[in-house]
Amino acid sequence: MKSFIASLARCLVVLPVALAAQSGAAQEAPVRILVGFPAGGVTDVVARLLAKGMQPELARAVIVENRPGAGGQIAAQVLKAARPDGNTLFLTNSHTTAMIPLTSLHPGFDPEKDFIPIGLVGTMPNFFVVNPDIVGTNVDSLKAFSQWAREKPGRGNIGVPAPASAPEFSVSLLNKAFGADLKAVTYRGDAPMVQDLLAGQIPAGICAMAAALPHVRAGKLKLLAVDGPERLAGFDVPTYAERGVGGLSDAMTIGIVAPAGISPVLVTKYNAAINKVVASKAFRDRVAESGIIASTGTPDDMARITEASRKANALLVKAAGYQPQ
Structure with a gap:
């Protein structure tokens, strides 16, 4: 009996330590950045540069997970289903968040309800x-x-x-x-x-x-x-508006979003990490090779730009007479 009590006492001492270790391991799980396009593409390259730069800022492993298909729609659905614990992010573009909901009858996600903007990464004219x-x-x-x-x-x-x-x-x-x-x-x-x-x-x-x-x-x-609101630096090429075509002043935007319900503390933390990486010369120079103009901003900036893209795309869809399918 004494032996049983002694063993039970040891278990009661060890159990909290084990549970604490498991809790810590869960908190330190890698942050995964979903990409809605195949490995090796422009978006994938940007995601891997972000992951590499964010890792030391967050003091956590950051990995890229490709979920290609339907213009980012599949990855968006994966993000919606993810827990809002900060372990899953999505590098998306305005086609996924501002065009697909306008052209698909059943997109499987609502960017305004299901996602929280974290930070801007750039524009891709x-x-x-x-x-x-x-x-x-x-x-x-x-x-x-x-x-x-x-x-x-x-x-x-x-x-x-x-x-x-x-x-x-x-x-x-x-x-x-x-x-x-x-x-x-x-x-x-x-x-x-x-x-x-x-x-x-x-x-x-x-x-x-x-x-x-x-x-x-x-x-x-x-x-x-x-396309876009102004000429690109280094290119003596007119915008569509200068060529006499209105309605094409919206360039594709790239940014990071998270599942709705994520902690505001994590939003602030991740935004700071993203901005630091995107503002670096190494990142800007590298993504410029892929035709992306790096840009930083707050979550509110990203929400505002996404909403502007949604309105611009709605006009495009209406002008084309396209019916959601």
């Missing part, structure tokens, strides 16, 4: 480019391209990287602005679209700066316009 070997070297504006398309019935095809995306709906605005018979040709990503553009299968395309820039610099593609 889209370029409107043409193949000068197809349209001719004298086509140097959107108006000139539209005139070329009018003179070549059935050839005014403009490649876009995804269906039900801002680039696809942009084509409708171009048609209205210039009265040309332009048609959006959808692809699954920038890479195959640019490949067809270089091969002369399509005369023009709208794609991320990173996908087009090497070919623009090589003279194989010509840059006619860029």
Whole structure:
């Protein structure tokens, strides 16, 4: 009996220590950053740079978990289902948070209710480019391209990287602005679209700066316009508004969100870590190679920009006459 009591006493001493150790281990679980696109893509590269930089700031392991599919929709659904304990974040873009809810009848998430903005990472402008070997070297504006398309019935095809995306709906605005018979040709990503553009299968395309820039610099593609509210530094290229096309002043935004219910203390902590990484020269220089303009901000800044994107995209969808599917 004495032996049993002594053993029980030892267990009662050890048990709290073991439970405390388990609790500490749970708190120190790696922070995972969800990415809605395959490994090796632009968003994945940004996520891994963020993870590497955030790790020492948080004194915790930070890992990237790819959940590709449906333009980030799958990853968004995973985030919604995650516990709001700070262990799961999502590097998303305004296509996922501000366009998919407008174009999908059943997106599986509501960004306003299910997510909390944590911090901005940057913007990723889209370029409107043409193949000068197809349209001719004298086509140097959107108006000139539209005139070329009018003179070549059935050839005014403009490649876009995804269906039900801002680039696809942009084509409708171009048609209205210039009265040309332009048609959006959808692809699954920038890479195959640019490949067809270089091969002369399509005369023009709208794609991320990173996908087009090497070919623009090589003279194989010509840059006619860029979306966003102002010209890009280092590029003497007009915005759509300067080219006479309204409604395309919203560039794609990239940022981090967390599940609703996350502690405000963690929001502040994570925002500070993200801002420090994004503000570093090493990060800015590296993401610039991928066509991203790094930018920092508060959670409120990100919420405001996301809402602005939602309103701009709603106008695009309405102008195109698109019905959610």
